[in-house]
Amino acid sequence: xxxxxxxxxxxxxxxxxxxxxxxxxxxxxxxxxxRTMSARHHAQRRSAGARAGRILALDYGRRRIGLAVSDxxxxxxxxxxxxxxxxxxxxxxxxxxxxxxxxxxxxxxxHPVRLDGTSGTMAEEVAQFAGRLQKALGIPVELADExxxxxxxxxxxxAREGRGSRNRLDAVAAAVILRSYLERxxxxxxx
Numbered sequence: 001x002x003x004x005x006x007x008x009x010x011x012x013x014x015x016x017x018x019x020x021x022x023x024x025x026x027x028x029x030x031x032x033x034x035r036t037m038s039a040r041h042h043a044q045r046r047s048a049g050a051r052a053g054r055i056l057a058l059d060y061g062r063r064r065i066g067l068a069v070s071d072x073x074x075x076x077x078x079x080x081x082x083x084x085x086x087x088x089x090x091x092x093x094x095x096x097x098x099x100x101x102x103x104x105x106x107x108x109x110x111h112p113v114r115l116d117g118t119s120g121t122m123a124e125e126v127a128q129f130a131g132r133l134q135k136a137l138g139i140p141v142e143l144a145d146e147x148x149x150x151x152x153x154x155x156x157x158x159a160r161e162g163r164g165s166r167n168r169l170d171a172v173a174a175a176v177i178l179r180s181y182l183e184r185x186x187x188x189x190x191x
Contacts, residue, residue: 053072053103053104053105053106054069054070054071054072054074054102054103054104054105055069055070055074055104055105055106055107055108055178055181055182056068056069056070056095056098056099056102056104056106056107056108057069057070057077057107057108057109057110057144057174057175057177057178057181058095058107058108058109058110058174058177059110059146059170059171059173059174059177060109060110060112060125060126060129061085061170062085063084063085064082064083064084064085064170065082065083065085065091065095065170066079066082066169066170066171066172066173066174067079067080067081067082067083067098067171067174068080068171068172068174068175068177068178069098069102069104069178070178070182072103074182074185075182076179076182077175077176077178077179077182078175079168079171079172079174079175080098080102080171080174081171082168082170082171083095088132092132092133092136092137095107095133095137096136096137099137099139104139105139105140106139106140106141106142107130107133107134107137107139107140107141107142108141108142108143108144108177108178108181109126109129109130109133109141109142109143109144110126110143110144110145110146110173110174110177111123111126111127111143111144111145111146112126112146113145113146126143127143130142130143142181144177144180144181144184145180146173146176146177
């Protein structure tokens with residue numbers, strides 16, 4: 001058990017599960033970006049040994065996987081693309097390509113727990129996928145609570161572009177998951 005929640009043993013790999021960020025702390029672009037962050041905070045992150053490299057977030061689904069990536073300093077989250085699922089081997093190959101292309105050092109997978117916090121069959125499937133991914137790619141993979149991320153993504157896309165395509169929504173949902181994860185990490189660093 002860690003300070004953020006229980007560890008889940010997913011296919012032989014321990015995967016950390018985070019708690020959600022309150023709704024009032026959410027916003028697609030997040031509250032911080034490189035221009036508004038103080039130089040002092042950047043220096044603190046560097047001196048504290050903040051991991052170099054980006055974080056890749058996945059909104060896992062049986063038909064599609066939405067992808068989002070952080071910047072090098074792990075301050076912002078940007079939607080990337082949506083992968084149409086084909087088979088496990090091809091899915092892992094394409095994710096490996098994304099990890100290499102974007103210099104990813106950690107992956108965060110949205111964990112679809114129910115509103116009451118319990119796990120259903122999809123949450124178990126995602127935990128197994130995260131374990132397989134960690135084993136195949138050799139980098140840390142963490143589960144992050146994704147409750148209401150799809151709803152928030154739909155609200156964001158419809159407010160900006162009108163009714164969005166499902167592909168765009170999956171990538172934006174991954175960005176929502178990543179942004180929430182980055183906010184939790186910042187809160188943890190400040191504590």
